[in-house]
Amino acid sequence: MAESMRGLHRSHRCTEVSSANIGETVTVMGWVQKRRNLGSLIFIDLRDRSGILQLVFNEETVGKAGYEKAESLRSEYVIAVTGKVEKRSAAVNENLKTGDIEVIAEDIRILSESETPPFQIQENNQTKHEIRLKYRYLDLRRPDIQKNLMLRSKVAYLMRDFMMKEGFLEIETPMLCKSTPEGARDYLVPSRIHAGHFYALPQSPQLYKQLLMCSGYDRYFQIARCFRDEDLRADRQPEFTQADMELSFVDVDDVLEVNERLLKYVFKEAIGVDIQLPLPRMPWQEAMDRYGSDKPDTRFGMELHDVSDIVKGCGFSVFTGAIENGGSVRGINAEGQATMPRKKIDKLVEFAKGYGAKGLAYLAVNEDGTYKSSFAKFMTEEELAALVAAMGGKPGDLLFFAADKNKIVWNVLGALRLELAKDLDLLDENQYNFLWVTEFPLLEWSDEENRFMAMHHPFTMPMEEDWDQIDSNPGAVRAKAYDIVLNGTELGGGSVRIHQDDIQEKMFEVLGFTKERAHEQFGFLLDAFKYGVPPHAGLAYGLDRMVMHMVHADSIRDVIAFPKVKDASCLMTQAPGTVDEKQLEELFIKTTEVE
Numbered sequence: 001m002a003e004s005m006r007g008l009h010r011s012h013r014c015t016e017v018s019s020a021n022i023g024e025t026v027t028v029m030g031w032v033q034k035r036r037n038l039g040s041l042i043f044i045d046l047r048d049r050s051g052i053l054q055l056v057f058n059e060e061t062v063g064k065a066g067y068e069k070a071e072s073l074r075s076e077y078v079i080a081v082t083g084k085v086e087k088r089s090a091a092v093n094e095n096l097k098t099g100d101i102e103v104i105a106e107d108i109r110i111l112s113e114s115e116t117p118p119f120q121i122q123e124n125n126q127t128k129h130e131i132r133l134k135y136r137y138l139d140l141r142r143p144d145i146q147k148n149l150m151l152r153s154k155v156a157y158l159m160r161d162f163m164m165k166e167g168f169l170e171i172e173t174p175m176l177c178k179s180t181p182e183g184a185r186d187y188l189v190p191s192r193i194h195a196g197h198f199y200a201l202p203q204s205p206q207l208y209k210q211l212l213m214c215s216g217y218d219r220y221f222q223i224a225r226c227f228r229d230e231d232l233r234a235d236r237q238p239e240f241t242q243a244d245m246e247l248s249f250v251d252v253d254d255v256l257e258v259n260e261r262l263l264k265y266v267f268k269e270a271i272g273v274d275i276q277l278p279l280p281r282m283p284w285q286e287a288m289d290r291y292g293s294d295k296p297d298t299r300f301g302m303e304l305h306d307v308s309d310i311v312k313g314c315g316f317s318v319f320t321g322a323i324e325n326g327g328s329v330r331g332i333n334a335e336g337q338a339t340m341p342r343k344k345i346d347k348l349v350e351f352a353k354g355y356g357a358k359g360l361a362y363l364a365v366n367e368d369g370t371y372k373s374s375f376a377k378f379m380t381e382e383e384l385a386a387l388v389a390a391m392g393g394k395p396g397d398l399l400f401f402a403a404d405k406n407k408i409v410w411n412v413l414g415a416l417r418l419e420l421a422k423d424l425d426l427l428d429e430n431q432y433n434f435l436w437v438t439e440f441p442l443l444e445w446s447d448e449e450n451r452f453m454a455m456h457h458p459f460t461m462p463m464e465e466d467w468d469q470i471d472s473n474p475g476a477v478r479a480k481a482y483d484i485v486l487n488g489t490e491l492g493g494g495s496v497r498i499h500q501d502d503i504q505e506k507m508f509e510v511l512g513f514t515k516e517r518a519h520e521q522f523g524f525l526l527d528a529f530k531y532g533v534p535p536h537a538g539l540a541y542g543l544d545r546m547v548m549h550m551v552h553a554d555s556i557r558d559v560i561a562f563p564k565v566k567d568a569s570c571l572m573t574q575a576p577g578t579v580d581e582k583q584l585e586e587l588f589i590k591t592t593e594v595e
């Protein structure tokens with residue numbers, strides 16, 4: 001039977017008890033991790049979110065009734081125990097924070113009993129994630145997940161602390177917003193009062209934070225939930241958390257400077273990592289050319305080399321064809337891998353195809369100077385020698401080449417580089433390579449939409465030095481946009497915003513908006529800008545991702561208390577679900593779904 005808390009007070013969490021408390025009486029409460037009976041003694045490992053504490057029951061001290069209660073304990077029972085702290089009688093457990101002490105129980109209450117849980121509550125539980133997520137409330141008892149969520153809470157606290165000291169104001173922005181189709185797909189919320197009208201859940205507080213700048217709040221931040229109805233990947237969730245900020249009267253350098261100090265502070269205080277400032281910066285073009293990625297992992301080399309000039313006249317039509325079509329031929333050098341088995345190379349070719357390559361050419365430079373290659377027969381000795389030299393190839397190296405449109409070549413080699421690094425164990429988990437990627441293109445051509453789209457968003461400021469090309473060569477205009485990258489993942493990004501009407505109007509025109517449509521969608525922002533708008537800029541971090549990196553979690557789910565799975569459903573609550581006909585009627589909704 002479950003007993004009450006009446007008259008009881010917890011004095012310590014489990015691992016708050018230490019050898020400093022020896023001789024004192026403490027009251028601890030938590031879950032039974034394990035019970036062991038040893039002759040006339042019962043040992044209980046008591047668990048709470050701080051860790052584990054050993055309790056000892058003997059009939060003399062705890063009494064007959066107490067001893068019988070202890071005998072009845074099973075995993076996950078919730079108990080309260082009062083007793084005296086003593087030095088451990090048996091060997092010290094080095095693996096436990098409380099390994100040198102134990103509590104000799106004088107009183108016990110069983111606060112609640114537990115059925116046998118569907119899986120054991122322990123670190124690195126290998127139970128299938130579907131089962132763990134169905135019983136998420138149990139999964140969340142696991143010490144490793146609890147550590148993650150405690151760290152997450154600390155990171156949010158540290159950010160607030162830093163931002164407050166730097167004069168930022170935390171201001172909440174609405175969850176029920178207007179839908180703005182530019183960007184990802186919105187989650188919609190039907191209006192009961194306005195038939196046929198919908199709110200959208202925010203994809204980010206972008207427009208509101210810009211309006212706050214118009215209103216003079218000059219430094220805003222928020223830890224904001226955001227929603228994007230996109231197909232999920234391993235590191236994506238339909239709802240996620242941004243640490244979002246916006247600043248007035250600033251340019252690129254000002255934003256980067258305050259954010260570097262924020263990162264330094266948070267990483268030091270949260271996980272003890274020292275970050276050297278200033279952080280390196282790299283223009284987008286350089287990142288693509290050297291790493292095939294706008295979020296390069298700079299913990300290892302294996303950089304891309306453009307060999308188009310060397311192979312443009314050769315007899316291998318895959319190479320020459322790509323160049324003639326406006327693309328390029330680029331390669332990476334997997335140093336010392338010349339003896340890679342054919343099977344493994346074939347696997348990498350398949351891998352490359354997954355990233356859009358039609359194939360992947362390779363050339364191994366054997367130790368005796370001969371080649372083993374998929375294309376050597378189409379090239380002369382001189383051409384091959386020049387190619388190997390351009391790649392910095394030495395005997396023992398394995399060279400891979402992709403030939404296609406630049407975008408595909410970058411994509412393929414960027415991914416291949418990472419795959420090889422993983423395979424060859426080149427990635428040091430304890431190394432934290434931060435990098436600002438700057439000068440992103442303002443626009444990106446979309447074949448699907450047959451128009452330019454904003455690479456960041458339509459309010460991003462073009463670089464002054466490129467603005468004269470906006471009509472003649474819009475694709476070449478760079479933006480005052482920046483991303484902060486850590487070990488190959490984008491932790492956050494932002495931009496300086498357009499605050500001049502004429503530039504904003506031109507931007508909408510390039511994006512294919514009519515004046516009317518721009519006004520219909522963003523009229524409130526454009527109007528606000530008519531009444532005195534300060535130059536402003538901002539940035540947002542993906543908080544989930546940042547914490548995921550800090551704890552080296554494999555999945556973003558391990559740092560979110562109640563995550564969704566890949567099809568955007570919640571296995572515990574079964575959301576999304578159907579609703580009553582009456583609810584739908586009130587919302588003027590009929591579904592067209594067929595069973």
Ligand code: ASP
Nearest residue numbers: 204206494495538539540
């Ligand atoms: N709102 C942007 C985003 O979600 C970040 C920013 O520009 O501040 O990516």
